[in-house]
Amino acid sequence: MEKTLNNKAWFMVLPVLFIVALNAIVPLMTVVNYSVQDTFGNNVFFFEGTRWFTEVLHSGRFHASLQRQFLFTFTILVIEIPLGVAIALTMPRRGFWASVCLVLMALPLLIPWNVVGAMWNIYALPDIGLLGYGLNWLGFNYDYTQQPTAAWFTVILMDVWHWTSLVVLLAYAGLRSIDDNYYRAAQIDGASRWAVFRHIQLPKMKHVLTIAILLRFMDSFMIYTEPFVLTGGGPGNATTVLSIDLVKAALGEFNLGVAAAMSIIYFLMTLLVCWLFYTIIMQGEKE
Amino acid sequence: MTLELRNVSKRVGAELHISEVNLTLEKGSQNVLLGPTLAGKTSLMRLMAGLDRPTDGDILVDGKSVVGVPVQKRKVAMVYQQFINYPTLSVYENIASPLRVAGADGATVDRKVRGAAELLKLTPFLERLPLHLSGGQQQRTAIARALVKDAGLVLLDEPLANLDYKLREELRVELPRLFAESGAIFVYATTEPHEALLLGGATATLSEGRVTQVGTTIDVYSRPCDLVTAQTFSDPPLNVVPMQKSGGRLSYDGKSIATPTGTETLADGLYKVAIRPHHLLLHRPPGESIEVQATVSATEITGSESFVHVEHGGSRWVALTHGVYRLEIGDRVAVFLDPTGFLVFDAEDRLVAAPAAAVRQTAGRA
Numbered sequence: 001m002e003k004t005l006n007n008k009a010w011f012m013v014l015p016v017l018f019i020v021a022l023n024a025i026v027p028l029m030t031v032v033n034y035s036v037q038d039t040f041g042n043n044v045f046f047f048e049g050t051r052w053f054t055e056v057l058h059s060g061r062f063h064a065s066l067q068r069q070f071l072f073t074f075t076i077l078v079i080e081i082p083l084g085v086a087i088a089l090t091m092p093r094r095g096f097w098a099s100v101c102l103v104l105m106a107l108p109l110l111i112p113w114n115v116v117g118a119m120w121n122i123y124a125l126p127d128i129g130l131l132g133y134g135l136n137w138l139g140f141n142y143d144y145t146q147q148p149t150a151a152w153f154t155v156i157l158m159d160v161w162h163w164t165s166l167v168v169l170l171a172y173a174g175l176r177s178i179d180d181n182y183y184r185a186a187q188i189d190g191a192s193r194w195a196v197f198r199h200i201q202l203p204k205m206k207h208v209l210t211i212a213i214l215l216r217f218m219d220s221f222m223i224y225t226e227p228f229v230l231t232g233g234g235p236g237n238a239t240t241v242l243s244i245d246l247v248k249a250a251l252g253e254f255n256l257g258v259a260a261a262m263s264i265i266y267f268l269m270t271l272l273v274c275w276l277f278y279t280i281i282m283q284g285e286k287e
Numbered sequence: 288m289t290l291e292l293r294n295v296s297k298r299v300g301a302e303l304h305i306s307e308v309n310l311t312l313e314k315g316s317q318n319v320l321l322g323p324t325l326a327g328k329t330s331l332m333r334l335m336a337g338l339d340r341p342t343d344g345d346i347l348v349d350g351k352s353v354v355g356v357p358v359q360k361r362k363v364a365m366v367y368q369q370f371i372n373y374p375t376l377s378v379y380e381n382i383a384s385p386l387r388v389a390g391a392d393g394a395t396v397d398r399k400v401r402g403a404a405e406l407l408k409l410t411p412f413l414e415r416l417p418l419h420l421s422g423g424q425q426q427r428t429a430i431a432r433a434l435v436k437d438a439g440l441v442l443l444d445e446p447l448a449n450l451d452y453k454l455r456e457e458l459r460v461e462l463p464r465l466f467a468e469s470g471a472i473f474v475y476a477t478t479e480p481h482e483a484l485l486l487g488g489a490t491a492t493l494s495e496g497r498v499t500q501v502g503t504t505i506d507v508y509s510r511p512c513d514l515v516t517a518q519t520f521s522d523p524p525l526n527v528v529p530m531q532k533s534g535g536r537l538s539y540d541g542k543s544i545a546t547p548t549g550t551e552t553l554a555d556g557l558y559k560v561a562i563r564p565h566h567l568l569l570h571r572p573p574g575e576s577i578e579v580q581a582t583v584s585a586t587e588i589t590g591s592e593s594f595v596h597v598e599h600g601g602s603r604w605v606a607l608t609h610g611v612y613r614l615e616i617g618d619r620v621a622v623f624l625d626p627t628g629f630l631v632f633d634a635e636d637r638l639v640a641a642p643a644a645a646v647r648q649t650a651g652r653a
Binding site: 086179202 | 332333336338359363364365369371373374375376384385388389429432436630
């Protein structure tokens with residue numbers, strides 16, 4: 001089939017290209033610039049090639065924070081996705097209580113991230129915080145400012161509290177899109193509760209759940225504010241995830257080359273995961 | 288089994304969805320629930336199935352009340368307007384699902400599934416997923432699932448509404464036959480009068496949650512007991528013309544004819560005369576008729592037939608005629624009200640006269 005080509009259409013793309021160049025490509029190129037050079041101040045730069053990349057990739061510190069990052073992301077996904085689906089399943093399908101539940105569910109999502117961090121910081125303090133004091137009163141030896149496990153527990157609990165709602169809302173939207181007649185048909189068939197979940201609800205939620213996993217992965221992989229406010233990466237380096245480590249390197253130690261190389265590796269990893277998800281979703285669409 | 292509904296009402300909140308319905312459906316009978324959208328067809332079916340509990344009244348199977356018996360324990364199968372199948376199961380497993388729940392052995396399952404698939408022309412698609420099939424095949428899968436269940440009560444809620452014309456024609460012919468052998472009570476809900484006529488059997492017309500009339504389909508069509516029933520059972524809509532009877536004459540708009548057969552004995556007064564579109568004529572009939580000059584407001588031409596919408600004295604009528612009529616909007620046409628098609632209703636909308644000719648005509652057509 002013969003197509004009419006009009007190259008003038010490219011001009012329409014120019015404004016977008018311009019804006020994207022200014023707010024994404026130029027800053028990114030600056031980072032690329034730093035990642036291959038070294039400086040001792042006064043805006044004098046020396047070309048270093050791949051030195052920073054090699055250094056970062058071989059550094060035990062980077063490996064450790066990357067491991068912590070994956071452990072964190074994996075843990076919260078394993079908790080938040082099933083928990084979110086479970087909560088969505090128990091929510092009423094319609095009526096007054098459905099609206100009440102939705103508003104309650106949305107509340108944590110409306111709180112600014114640093115406020116969440118600050119809230120939990122105080123809430124979990126063993127001497128004055130309700131959670132911290134309560135746990136100690138119950139006989140647990142809990143102090144997240146001193147014990148790595150306690151710190152991890154608190155960071156994960158905080159993230160679950162803050163973000164499970166997002167999974168709930170997405171799963172709930174997926175559930176709501178199921179025609180009532182599916183349930184009636186299953187009821188007439190005499191299908192069990194599990195069969196209804198396995199063969200009707202889960203397949204119908206597949207798309208929103210993929211998106212929920214993608215969103216939660218991206219967000220948790222780049223998490224900074226909440227753990228920074230809550231633990232500052234401590235005690236020691238126990239909760240120093242990638243982004244916290246990155247900021248330490250860039251602004252704390254002013255190690256611009258190393259930080260820039262880390263940023264780019266970090267960016268490529270995120271991009272890779274995004275691409276993986278995109279492929280999976282597109283594959284699903286085709287079916 | 289025999290299904291009996293006694294004074295069944297269903298109230299949801301302040302709304303009355305079903306109002307004092309009395310129906311008896313015999314084993315092996317074919318029944319049509321005819322009514323416009325929101326008339327209560329689905330609500331009534333859900334009560335019959337046992338998905339909902341009636342607020343009032345009793346539902347009996349073979350003389351025993353089944354109110355409160357959960358739907359899984361009743362022998363019911365239902366097919367919906369939407370194509371409802373398990374999305375992750377193959378066509379084979381979908382059809383097998385009610386048998387698996389019932390705990391049938393592998394050989395029985397296989398025999399029944401293949402039998403049903405053969406009847407519904409699904410054999411080549413047994414290993415596919417429902418979503419990879421056409422709408423017609425998806426609905427066939429749902430019907431096959433209802434068929435293997437060997438239910439005593441088969442409820443079909445506008446099963447063909449989402450299918451295209453050809454598939455609908457095809458399945459409509461097959462459906463009653465498929466379930467006839469099983470001896471099940473077959474209930475078919477539809478909004479389309481011609482679908483009810485094509486299915487035959489018995490028809491119950493519904494309007495605003497009430498059953499307005501029950502009877503053999505042809506009887507209900509030719510002798511609707513009231514105006515609402517007549518309107519429910521007419522598509523395109525019924526033309527309702529107010530006429531005055533005085534002495535031996537029936538008059539409208541200054542013109543009158545001798546009272547047609549069946550209306551001679553009626554008291555003098557104002558009546559509502561309903562005329563089905565095919566009795567509103569654009570050419571002079573052989574006998575006496577009322578001629579009215581009307582303005583064309585629209586014509587819809589299907590090829591073999593034309594729907595001519597006309598306006599007269601503030602009311603809109605529609606005439607259904609054979610062949611193609613080339614009429615422009617605003618044209619003046621002569622319209623003939625043919626007394627052989629008059630359904631006469633009194634001031635309370637009750638039928639007082641239906642011409643014998645109308646009965647003969649419909650009986651002849653069916």
